[in-house]
Amino acid sequence: MSVALAQEIDTADVLAPEQPLTLAETGLGADTLSALLVKTLHSGEASGMDLADRIRLPYGILEPLLDHLRVEMLVQVKSAGGMGTAGYRYTLTDAGRDRALRYFEACGYVGPAPVPLGQYASYMSALRSQTRDVYRERVARAFSHLIVEPEMLDQLGPAIASGRAMFLYGPPGNGKSVMGEGIGNVLGGDIYVPHAIDVDGQIITLYDPVAHDAHGSADESSIIRSDTDIDGRWIRVGRPVITVGGELTLEMLDLRYKELSAFYESPVHLKANGGVLVVDDFGRQRVPARDLLNRWIVPLESRVDYLNLVSGRKFQVPFDVMVVFATNLEPRSLADEAFLRRIPYKILAKNPSLAQFARIFEMNCQRHGLNYDPAIVQHLHDKYYIGRKLEMRACHPRDLTDQVVNLCRYHRRATELTPGILDAVCQSYFLDDTQNGATAAR
Numbered sequence: 001m002s003v004a005l006a007q008e009i010d011t012a013d014v015l016a017p018e019q020p021l022t023l024a025e026t027g028l029g030a031d032t033l034s035a036l037l038v039k040t041l042h043s044g045e046a047s048g049m050d051l052a053d054r055i056r057l058p059y060g061i062l063e064p065l066l067d068h069l070r071v072e073m074l075v076q077v078k079s080a081g082g083m084g085t086a087g088y089r090y091t092l093t094d095a096g097r098d099r100a101l102r103y104f105e106a107c108g109y110v111g112p113a114p115v116p117l118g119q120y121a122s123y124m125s126a127l128r129s130q131t132r133d134v135y136r137e138r139v140a141r142a143f144s145h146l147i148v149e150p151e152m153l154d155q156l157g158p159a160i161a162s163g164r165a166m167f168l169y170g171p172p173g174n175g176k177s178v179m180g181e182g183i184g185n186v187l188g189g190d191i192y193v194p195h196a197i198d199v200d201g202q203i204i205t206l207y208d209p210v211a212h213d214a215h216g217s218a219d220e221s222s223i224i225r226s227d228t229d230i231d232g233r234w235i236r237v238g239r240p241v242i243t244v245g246g247e248l249t250l251e252m253l254d255l256r257y258k259e260l261s262a263f264y265e266s267p268v269h270l271k272a273n274g275g276v277l278v279v280d281d282f283g284r285q286r287v288p289a290r291d292l293l294n295r296w297i298v299p300l301e302s303r304v305d306y307l308n309l310v311s312g313r314k315f316q317v318p319f320d321v322m323v324v325f326a327t328n329l330e331p332r333s334l335a336d337e338a339f340l341r342r343i344p345y346k347i348l349a350k351n352p353s354l355a356q357f358a359r360i361f362e363m364n365c366q367r368h369g370l371n372y373d374p375a376i377v378q379h380l381h382d383k384y385y386i387g388r389k390l391e392m393r394a395c396h397p398r399d400l401t402d403q404v405v406n407l408c409r410y411h412r413r414a415t416e417l418t419p420g421i422l423d424a425v426c427q428s429y430f431l432d433d434t435q436n437g438a439t440a441a442r
Helices: 030-041 048-055 059-071 094-106 117-129 136-142 150-162 179-187 289-302 337-342 354-368 374-386 396-410 419-429
Strands: 005-007 015-017 075-079 089-092 166-169 190-194 196-199 202-205 234-238 241-244 256-258 263-265 276-279 304-308 314-318 322-327 345-348 431-433 438-440
Touching: 015 117, 015 190, 015 234, 030 048, 030 059, 030 075, 030 089, 030 094, 048 059, 059 075, 089 094, 117 190, 117 196, 117 314, 136 150, 136 179, 150 179, 150 345, 179 241, 179 276, 179 322, 289 304, 289 337, 354 374, 354 396, 374 419, 396 419
Parallel strands: 166 322, 166 345, 202 263, 241 276, 276 322
Antiparallel strands: 005 015, 075 089, 190 234, 196 202, 256 263, 304 314, 431 438
16 A cells, blocks of 8 residues: 655655555554554553554544444443543453453554555655755755865765765775765755554564654654644654664664564664665674675665565565765775676775865864964974874864863863974874884874
C-alpha cells in the first residue's frame, strides 16, 4: 500500500506522511493494533486520549478496537470523563493481563504504532524523486563552515548530485571525517522517519534519538500537535548524517534481534536513509575492508538492500543513503578494480596551502577569542613546517589553539597567543623523534 503524502505548511518542501483516518489507511491489521493497546495498558490505566497519544493514531481508529476488547472482557472502563469515550479511563481485566503477557512473549515492543514496510518504501521513493538541485553556490554555502578549496568543492558537487558513494582519501587531519556534515547541508531540509516498521507482524525500530536530530519533540502526539494532518507514527528529523568508525562490523549492517524484548533494531545504514553515512577510517575496521565492500556491492548498485528476520524471511528495504568512505589509505589497497568502478568518485583531501592554513587558523582564533596575527602563522610555518619539514594539516590550527587556551588557563594568565606560548604548545603537540633522526606531527 502506498502512503499518502502531505506538504508541511510551515516549511516548504518538507515531505510529510499524511495522517491515516481509517484502520485500512494505517496499513495495519486490527489484531496488531489491539495487541499494542493491550500491551500499552499493561503499564497502568489510561484514558482513550492517552492511548491515542502513545500509539500516535487518531482516537477514532482506536475506539472500535477498544470496544471489541471490552466485549472480549480483556479491557474494562474504570471511570468516565467528560470527553465522551475518549475520556474513559481504561484498564486491563485479569484476562487482559494474561493476554498481555502472551503478547509480550511474541513481541515486547510498546510505543507508537509501526508503519508497514510498503508505506515506508513509498515515502522513500517519493523523497528520492524530490531531491533538490545541486549547484555550485549551494555547495559553497553548505561547506561555508569549513575552509575547502574551490577545486575540491567542484569535485564534491557532482558527486553529491549523483547520489552515488564516494571515496574521500588523503593524509589524516584534513577534514575528511567532517565532510559528511557539509554533504548533509547540501542535501538540506528535514525528512520524516517512522518510529518503527512492521514486516509481516515483526517490529523493527527505526527512529534513534542518538542518530537522528529530532526537529520537534519525540513525545509530541498526533492529538495535541498543531499539524494534525501529519501521521504521528513518524517523526520529523534533520537529514541524517551518521558516522561509524573502527567499531563497524558486518553484524551492524544487519537487523539486530533483541532476545529479551523480541523485536528488532535497524542497521546503521537503514537509520541513515535519506541522508549520509560516513565510514570513517575505512580500512581500519575489525573486519577486512573487502568484506565490508562486498556486503554493499548490491545495495550501492541497485539502491535496495536485503535483510533477514530470525525466521529466515528475507525482505527488501530502500538503500537511499550516500555512503562516504573516508580513509587515510590508498583506495587501490582497499578494493579491487571491479569495486572501485562502482564508486565513480574518488576525491583527494589534500594538505592545505599556507593561505588556507592561515584562514583556518584565524577562524579558530575567533572561536576562542584569541588575537590573530598573520605573523604568528608565518612563525609557525617557518620554524616547524619548513624548519622541521612537517606537513601542514587542516586540523593543526584547531588543536594548537585549543592547547593555547588550556596552557593559559593552567598558568592562570590572560588567554593570548604569542610566539612563546605557541612554541610551548608545539613542544607537546609535534613529535620530535630525534632518536631516529626524524620529526613527525601527531
